[in-house]
Every structure is written in C-alpha cells, then in structure tokens.
Amino acid sequence: MSVRDALLALLDRRPAYGYELKADFEAATGDGWPLNIGQVYSTLQRCERDDLATAQDEADDQGRRLWTISAEGREAVAEWLETPAAPVEATRDPFSLKVLMAIETSPDRVDDLIRDQRNATMSELQALTREKASVADGDLARQLHLDRSVLLVEAQVRWLDMVEARIDAHGKATS
Amino acid sequence: MTSSHAHVSLLELQNASLTLGEGVARVDALIDVNLTVTSGELVAVTGRSGSGKSSLLNVAGGLTPLSSGTATVEGEPLAGLKARDLAARRRRSIGYVFQDLNLLPTLTAAENVAFPLELDGVKVAEARAAADVALTRLEIGDLAGRFPDEMSGGQRQRVAIARGVVGERRLLLADEPTGALDEVTAENVMKLIRSLCDDGAAALVVTHDPSLAAWADRVVRLRDGRIDSITEAST
Ligand SMILES: Nc1ncnc2c1ncn2[C@@H]1O[C@H](COP(=O)(O)OP(=O)(O)OP(=O)(O)O)[C@@H](O)[C@H]1O
Ligand SMILES: [Mg+2]
Numbered sequence: 090m091s092v093r094d095a096l097l098a099l100l101d102r103r104p105a106y107g108y109e110l111k112a113d114f115e116a117a118t119g120d121g122w123p124l125n126i127g128q129v130y131s132t133l134q135r136c137e138r139d140d141l142a143t144a145q146d147e148a149d150d151q152g153r154r155l156w157t158i159s160a161e162g163r164e165a166v167a168e169w170l171e172t173p174a175a176p177v178e179a180t181r182d183p184f185s186l187k188v189l190m191a192i193e194t195s196p197d198r199v200d201d202l203i204r205d206q207r208n209a210t211m212s213e214l215q216a217l218t219r220e221k222a223s224v225a226d227g228d229l230a231r232q233l234h235l236d237r238s239v240l241l242v243e244a245q246v247r248w249l250d251m252v253e254a255r256i257d258a259h260g261k262a263t264s
Numbered sequence: 265m266t267s268s269h270a271h272v273s274l275l276e277l278q279n280a281s282l283t284l285g286e287g288v289a290r291v292d293a294l295i296d297v298n299l300t301v302t303s304g305e306l307v308a309v310t311g312r313s314g315s316g317k318s319s320l321l322n323v324a325g326g327l328t329p330l331s332s333g334t335a336t337v338e339g340e341p342l343a344g345l346k347a348r349d350l351a352a353r354r355r356r357s358i359g360y361v362f363q364d365l366n367l368l369p370t371l372t373a374a375e376n377v378a379f380p381l382e383l384d385g386v387k388v389a390e391a392r393a394a395a396d397v398a399l400t401r402l403e404i405g406d407l408a409g410r411f412p413d414e415m416s417g418g419q420r421q422r423v424a425i426a427r428g429v430v431g432e433r434r435l436l437l438a439d440e441p442t443g444a445l446d447e448v449t450a451e452n453v454m455k456l457i458r459s460l461c462d463d464g465a466a467a468l469v470v471t472h473d474p475s476l477a478a479w480a481d482r483v484v485r486l487r488d489g490r491i492d493s494i495t496e497a498s499t
Contacts, residue, residue, distance in 0.1 A: 215478045239478070
C-alpha cells in the first residue's frame with residue numbers, strides 16, 4: 090500500500106512515465122528502497138483499476154504511456170500523508186529470536202553469543218558510518234536513509250548491552 | 265610499525281593494570297589491558313558505567329600511574345619520567361577533553377586554547393597563532409574572542425577539542441566529548457575528530473553512543489576492567 094501511495098504522491102506533482110516514477114521514487118528514498126520496474130507497472134495498473142490514476146490511451150512512439158493522477162488519487166495521497174504511519178514492527182526478528190532462545194536454552198553460551206553478535210552488529214554500524222561519511226553534502230535523501238539505517242542497527246547494539254546488563258543484574262539477584 | 269613517515273605508535277599500553285582504592289574499597293579498574301594506538305587511528309572506548317573507560321584514559325594520559333604493566337607515549341615510557349617531565353610530556357603530546365570541558369571562564373576561546381602552550385613556555389604570539397589554527401580547524405575561528413559563557417554547549421565542546429589538539433599535540437584523549445549534544449551536533453564533533461585523525465593525529469574517545477563509536481577504526485569495549493572485545497572496521 091505504501092509504495093502505491095508513494096507513487097501517487099509523485100504523480101501528484103506532475104504526470105509521468107513509469108520509468109520516471111521509478112527513478113524519482115529511488116532518488117527520494119536515497120536509493121534505500123529499490124523498486125523493480127515490474128512492480129511499478131503492476132502498481133500503476135492497480136491504480137488505474139481503482140480509478141486513482143489514468144494512463145494515456147495511445148502509447149508514444151517508444152511504447153511509453155504517460156500517467157496522470159485522478160481526483161480520487163489526489164484524495165488518497167492527501168489522506169495517506171496526513172495519517173500517521175504505524176511504528177516499525179519490532180515484535181519478531183531473527184536477531185532477537187536467537188538471543189532470546191540462547192538465554193532460554195543455553196545460558197552458559199549467552200555471554201559469548203552476545204559478544205559475537207555485538208561485534209557483528211558494530212561492524213555493520215561502522216560500515217554504514219563509512220558510507221555516511223562519503224555521502225555528498227547535497228544528497229539529503231541518501232543521508233536520511235543512512236541515518237535511519239544507523240539508528241535501527243544502533244538499537245540492536247543498545248539492546249544487546251541491556252540484555253547483558255539485565256542478565257548480570259538477574260544473576261546477582263538470584264545467586 | 266616502525267616506518268618513520270607513515271603510521272607511528274603514539275600510545276602503547278602493555279599488560280596495563282590499575283588497582284584503585286584500599287581495603288574493601290579496592291577495585292581492579294583495569295586488568296591486563298593491551299592496546300596500541302597509531303597515528304591516523306581513531307579508537308572508541310565503550311562499556312558500561314564503571315567498566316574502566318575513564319581509568320583507561322587516565323593511565324594513557326599519565327594522570328594515573330599504572331599498578332603494573334607499561335604505558336608508552338610516542339615511544340617514551342611514562343613510568344620513567346620525573347613528575348615535571350611527565351607534565352611537560354603531557355602538555356606537549358597529549359590533549360585531554362574532559363566531560364566537564366574544564367574551560368577557564370575568565371579566558372576567551374583563543375586564550376583557553378593557547379593556555380597549555382603558554383604553560384609550556386611558548387611565546388604568547390606564537391601560542392595565539394597556534395590557537396587560531398586549531399580553532400579554525402574546528403570551524404569556530406570566528407568565536408576566538410568569545411568567553412565560554414557566551415557560547416553554546418556544542419561550541420564550547422569544540423573549543424575544548426581545539427585545546428586538545430593545539431600545537432604539536434597528536435594524541436587526543438576525550439571522555440564523552442559529545443556529552444549532552446543533539447545527534448547531529450554530536451556527529452559533527454565526531455566527524456571533526458575523525459578528520460583530525462585522518463590528518464595524522466590519533467584519538468581515544470570514550471562514548472556510550474554506538475553510532476558515534478562507529479566513526480572509529482576500532483571499537484574497544486571494556487567489561488569489568490578488561491577488554492571484552494575489539495571491533496575493527498573492515499577496510
Ligand atoms: N579514585 C577511586 N578510588 C576507588 N575506586 C575508583 C576510583 N575511581 C574509580 N574507581 C572505580 O574504578 C572502576 C572504574 O571506574 P571508571 O571511572 O574508570 O569507570 P567508567 O567506565 O569511566 O564509568 P562511567 O561510564 O560511569 O564514567 C569503578 O568501579 C570505579 O568505582
Ligand atoms: Mg568515566
């Protein structure tokens with residue numbers, strides 16, 4: 090749904106071809122959200138079916154059709170932008186599952202596991218930071234994309250630190 | 265490394281241990297720490313409160329003598345130095361940025377930065393020139409004449425870092441230098457330290473913040489006085 094709304098938001102600025110929408114989408118998301126062109130066209134076709142956008146009847150000499158947003162499409166975009174999105178779903182991820190299962194099933198290995206996991210996660214953070222350092226000053230979208238990636242990975246490191254501290258406190262309380 | 269032009273070892277800790285306090289209050293603040301920092305390197309120090317981070321900076325800067333092991337700065341073992349020579353060595357080679365910054369309120373930014381050089385007997389005009397260079401590197405050359413209470417927290421932080429790297433000082437030891445700064449300002453401070461290191465200095469920076477630590481070439485994590493892990497940036 091979000092990709093549909095995002096494409097409509099781009100169409101709301103001006104009519105565009107599918108390949109232009111793909112490029113605009115990727116630029117606006119700092120290349121952090123690759124789309125394939127097939128996904129763009131299938132999404133646009135759904136928009137057409139739902140009367141949110143229309144394509145030119147006649148393709149141009151290169152076989153391209155220009156897309157235009159409809160009044161309903163505009164409304165859908167406005168509503169989408171005005172409605173707060175749900176926060177990132179953090180209930181299930183392989184990373185936390187592994188840590189939680191280790192605590193449950195192999196408590197004597199948890200310390201090593203946390204250390205290795207933190208190392209790997211910190212490495213990832215260092216790699217993202219290098220990328221961040223090389224972003225051109227004007228490239229706001231890319232900067233924002235990397236900031237967000239960094240914060241998400243950082244949350245994992247911080248959580249591991251908390252896991253370690255909680256386990257220590259728990260051990261002290263029960264021993 | 266032995267090459268004279270490229271990367272030289274600025275700090276070396278070998279089997280460094282530090283015991284603080286007496287009797288029941290005895291604490292092994294550092295246990296058998298081995299760490300070498302070469303020019304060009306930015307090393308972050310992380311770890312829980314009480315894990316030994318400030319202790320590590322203190323022994324690296326010669327503020328606290330080791331209980332055992334050796335601390336070597338620019339090839340010179342700190343333990344062999346007389347108190348006066350140690351102080352001089354510290355002022356000449358090592359810049360400290362404390363969490364509370366320690367700026368002198370009655371001195372301007374430039375005077376604060378020039379102060380350690382003047383203590384070292386550098387002529388006032390020369391010290392001021394070096395201070396201007398340091399302030400300019402930290403992009404606050406225009407604040408040279410301001411007093412600490414006329415600057416924002418982030419600007420004061422930069423003045424403290426400028427003082428840390430003024431003149432020939434090549435080893436920066438910083439304890440939570442981004443303290444209470446917002447994310448972007450803190451990142452800018454870290455970037456500046458990064459670029460000082462890229463220009464040949466070295467820094468040991470304590471931070472609780474993983475995304476700031478990630479600016480480092482190596483992230484050293486302390487746990488109960490020991491090195492728990494070292495994460496190297498892949499190149
Ligand atoms: N002067 C002192 N006498 C006795 N113990 C001390 C002294 N200074 C520090 N300690 C102890 O040494 C250990 C390491 O302290 P240190 O200040 O190095 O920790 P830290 O990692 O910097 O913590 P924080 O993140 O809270 O600043 C702690 O257990 C602390 O209580
Ligand atoms: Mg401390």
